[in-house]
Amino acid sequence: MALSTPTIQIVPVLMLFFFAFRYNDLHVFELQEPTRVIEWIGEKSVCVAGYENSKKNEILQLLLPQKLYVKEKQGLCPERDFKVERGGFSDRPVYSLRHVPNTSLLVTSGPPDSSLQVWQLAAEDTDVVKSVSTIPTGNDSKKPWAKIATTLARTPCVLHGSRVNNVQITEIESKKNIYTAASSISDEVSGLEFLDCNTLLACCVKGQLCLADVRQPQSPLGDTSVPSALSGEQWCMGVSSGLQGSDVNAPAIARLSSGGQLTLTDLRNIPKPLKSARCKVSAASQSAEFLCVSWAPVLDGCLAVSGFNGTVHIYDTRNWPVSGGETEPLFSHKGHIFSGMDNGGDFPLVTTHAWHPWKPRMLLSAASDGSLHVWDWAESHKNS
Amino acid sequence: MPEIKVTPLGAGQDVGRSCILVSIAGKNVMLDCGMHMGYNDDRRFPDFSYITQNGRLTDFLDCVIISHFHLDHCGALPYFSEMVGYDGPIYMTHPTKAICPILLEDYRKITVDKKGETNFFTSQMIKDCMKKVVAVHLHQTIQVDDELEIKAYYAGHVLGAAMFQIKVGSESVVYTGDYNMTPDRHLGAAWIDKCRPDLLISESTYATTIRDSKRCRERDFLKKVHESVERGGKVLIPVFALGRVVFATPGMLHAGQSLQIFRKWAGNEKNMVIMPGYCVQGTVGHKILSGQRKLEMEGRQILEVKMQVEYMSFSAHADAKGIMQLIRQAEPRSVLLVHGEAKKMEFLKQKIEQEFHVNCYMPANGETTTLFTSPNIPVDISLGLLKRESAIGNTPVNNDFPLSGTAILSFRLVSPEQALKELGLGEHQLRFTCRVHIQDPRKEHEMVLRVYNHLKGVLKDYSVQHLPDGSIMVESILIQATAQSEDQGTKVLLVSWTYQDEELGSYLTSLLKKGLPQTTA
Numbered sequence: 001m002a003l004s005t006p007t008i009q010i011v012p013v014l015m016l017f018f019f020a021f022r023y024n025d026l027h028v029f030e031l032q033e034p035t036r037v038i039e040w041i042g043e044k045s046v047c048v049a050g051y052e053n054s055k056k057n058e059i060l061q062l063l064l065p066q067k068l069y070v071k072e073k074q075g076l077c078p079e080r081d082f083k084v085e086r087g088g089f090s091d092r093p094v095y096s097l098r099h100v101p102n103t104s105l106l107v108t109s110g111p112p113d114s115s116l117q118v119w120q121l122a123a124e125d126t127d128v129v130k131s132v133s134t135i136p137t138g139n140d141s142k143k144p145w146a147k148i149a150t151t152l153a154r155t156p157c158v159l160h161g162s163r164v165n166n167v168q169i170t171e172i173e174s175k176k177n178i179y180t181a182a183s184s185i186s187d188e189v190s191g192l193e194f195l196d197c198n199t200l201l202a203c204c205v206k207g208q209l210c211l212a213d214v215r216q217p218q219s220p221l222g223d224t225s226v227p228s229a230l231s232g233e234q235w236c237m238g239v240s241s242g243l244q245g246s247d248v249n250a251p252a253i254a255r256l257s258s259g260g261q262l263t264l265t266d267l268r269n270i271p272k273p274l275k276s277a278r279c280k281v282s283a284a285s286q287s288a289e290f291l292c293v294s295w296a297p298v299l300d301g302c303l304a305v306s307g308f309n310g311t312v313h314i315y316d317t318r319n320w321p322v323s324g325g326e327t328e329p330l331f332s333h334k335g336h337i338f339s340g341m342d343n344g345g346d347f348p349l350v351t352t353h354a355w356h357p358w359k360p361r362m363l364l365s366a367a368s369d370g371s372l373h374v375w376d377w378a379e380s381h382k383n384s
Numbered sequence: 385m386p387e388i389k390v391t392p393l394g395a396g397q398d399v400g401r402s403c404i405l406v407s408i409a410g411k412n413v414m415l416d417c418g419m420h421m422g423y424n425d426d427r428r429f430p431d432f433s434y435i436t437q438n439g440r441l442t443d444f445l446d447c448v449i450i451s452h453f454h455l456d457h458c459g460a461l462p463y464f465s466e467m468v469g470y471d472g473p474i475y476m477t478h479p480t481k482a483i484c485p486i487l488l489e490d491y492r493k494i495t496v497d498k499k500g501e502t503n504f505f506t507s508q509m510i511k512d513c514m515k516k517v518v519a520v521h522l523h524q525t526i527q528v529d530d531e532l533e534i535k536a537y538y539a540g541h542v543l544g545a546a547m548f549q550i551k552v553g554s555e556s557v558v559y560t561g562d563y564n565m566t567p568d569r570h571l572g573a574a575w576i577d578k579c580r581p582d583l584l585i586s587e588s589t590y591a592t593t594i595r596d597s598k599r600c601r602e603r604d605f606l607k608k609v610h611e612s613v614e615r616g617g618k619v620l621i622p623v624f625a626l627g628r629v630v631f632a633t634p635g636m637l638h639a640g641q642s643l644q645i646f647r648k649w650a651g652n653e654k655n656m657v658i659m660p661g662y663c664v665q666g667t668v669g670h671k672i673l674s675g676q677r678k679l680e681m682e683g684r685q686i687l688e689v690k691m692q693v694e695y696m697s698f699s700a701h702a703d704a705k706g707i708m709q710l711i712r713q714a715e716p717r718s719v720l721l722v723h724g725e726a727k728k729m730e731f732l733k734q735k736i737e738q739e740f741h742v743n744c745y746m747p748a749n750g751e752t753t754t755l756f757t758s759p760n761i762p763v764d765i766s767l768g769l770l771k772r773e774s775a776i777g778n779t780p781v782n783n784d785f786p787l788s789g790t791a792i793l794s795f796r797l798v799s800p801e802q803a804l805k806e807l808g809l810g811e812h813q814l815r816f817t818c819r820v821h822i823q824d825p826r827k828e829h830e831m832v833l834r835v836y837n838h839l840k841g842v843l844k845d846y847s848v849q850h851l852p853d854g855s856i857m858v859e860s861i862l863i864q865a866t867a868q869s870e871d872q873g874t875k876v877l878l879v880s881w882t883y884q885d886e887e888l889g890s891y892l893t894s895l896l897k898k899g900l901p902q903t904t905a
Contacts, residue, residue: 026600027596027600028596028597028599028600029594029595029596029597030594030597031594032704032705032708056738062594065596080595080596080600080601080604081593081594081595081596081703082593082594082596083592083593084592084593084704084731084732086731087731087732087735088731089734089738125727126727126730127592127727127728127729127730127731129731372594
């Protein structure tokens, strides 16, 4: 589209950025407090929550603008706004938030200790998210906050822990402990996932992956030594959700380091990574606090990466060079940088991102300035 | 205890018609007078019978205030003033006064001419109604009467929209109408000073939304237009035309230029029509937005609509963040939200209460909320006291500052006349009259003479006069003989003095009660 001169003069930088990067859809919201969690509740709502230390934080369940969850292509829907369906108040900062699928239960965790808070979303007569209970985890306040994952096996359960040797599964309603990892490793955990209701996976900050079968509680958490390629940096993981797809695609785990290294691993052969590449980032991230990597639910082989700066990168792992060197992203979402410019402040840091469950190229991303974007990038015309 | 009462008028829980009754220190004000656009019968009007069953509205209401020209805020005004009956003042800003009659007439035309309704206000009624309007400027204090004053603040939202402060003595209420806190391309953000009203009344219809940025909306809109034009189509955007007008504004595609163009372009699927706002039932705009693609036009002609139909709304309302911002600006003692379902607003209520430590009320339509206000007494605090409190860690928190001190009230000495004037009081005279019985068989006038001589002899330092009409004057005290007595041997004297002469009056009375000396002159 040709922009005539007068238009360029009055169109601010943001508008140019929109046209230049060719989005199908772009929504820019400003939350009152920044969030570092985005968790889907069904297909129409997401939960976000504040992470301030000094005051009460809000947990919000936001209903997506109508046009983002209708199946047919709608024109200009009048409804472009998020609707706050429910809200609650948390005394502590929320660093991690998970929904138990098919229930109205939420579990959150955050400093100052590794205990968990359980919340009830749905109630007939109120829109307040109620605090239901707390799951305490020992008296050691030196443990960092717990990472969590949730599942609905027979009953709602939460997998949680801050170090490999305190990874455990607790039944939410009864608070009964139903599994404890038998491990002596005290390394800090950066992520936990249920691969299925019997298999759990932990990723350590140092980079190791630990796999365990819940049905064999006394067997040690399968640990692996840290491959040299992975040492020195802080790591997090992304697990392909659903893990459906053809047999050719074995369950692949993506690990991301604070230096920008991306490694793909087949769970059947953890010590030998499948593929590697380096993200296009100008500088290594000082901390792994907001590092986030996730697989696209629809686009085969695509990963989203964020946490280094104000951008979210999309990588197509099928195109990675064999050498394992630096790779170009398929797409780069820079919206959070531009919203930072508008506010005249420092460039914000993307705190988290999440893929839309079924729209192939749609993501949500949040940044440290409170911005929350929903974007759908247009397929490049270039042959890739 | 002084109280403020608020009642949102209307039936049921439905949104879409703003009309709020406020009672403050004995004054009654009606805020907005809107029409519900979704109903075709009397349910579209607020239920005015709530105000007074059989009295005249003019006697009951001190004034009516209209916040802006949207029909859900002013649509019922002509019905209210001309058909129900109200002759008092109606306040609104100058732009609102200019635009209201145009929209009202347009709406009337659609309802009566297009839909054939009969129980509706006429053009003359709109004109008569507007004659009762008093236009106000922003930040101008208007004295409605000796005690009631109002002031308009900028609200953004649409041209002429205002928030109003209503003040009686030390009690005040702020009504926001519709407002927005983020500036638009042609309008600024709402603003109010730290006026600390007892109550802030705000709409809460959009309070639970988080708005998409203006630029994204505009981008989407421009993209649509551009795509249409690129593929060879044309885009029609019917808007309200105000100013140089014929009364038929074609904003809802119901008449005029835009309808003609629409008919020409409707058959081509490359074309697009973008409706910019709410369309009243019965208009072509409303029908095509509802999905109708075959329209019956004049002369029973069927028009097939193949062009793309889009709806875009740039109208700006305050979202959750905006409400918090406004409360932070105005610092009200309490907040009242109208037009929200209480069940679905519990979180917002808690949020407001926790953040600002104020009460948050959410009455349903027809429900009255009563607030008790406590009067403010302004007090200067000495620096020494403040420093001492601060040293022990006592500092103000959210406008709460409990502390102990000694209050010294300062006095001024002024002339009584000035005091009366300052307080707005008239001077009253107090006069006492006392009856004294005197044993004296002589005639009245002889008795009076004896009294006179007696008093003259005793009260050598005072002026004692025998007046021509037979009464005696001691200073300003009047002594008169009265004919009323049961027997000849007893005479009755009336001794009368003002409050200022209380001491002398009492002395005189007791002196006379002792009786007259026996010897006669």
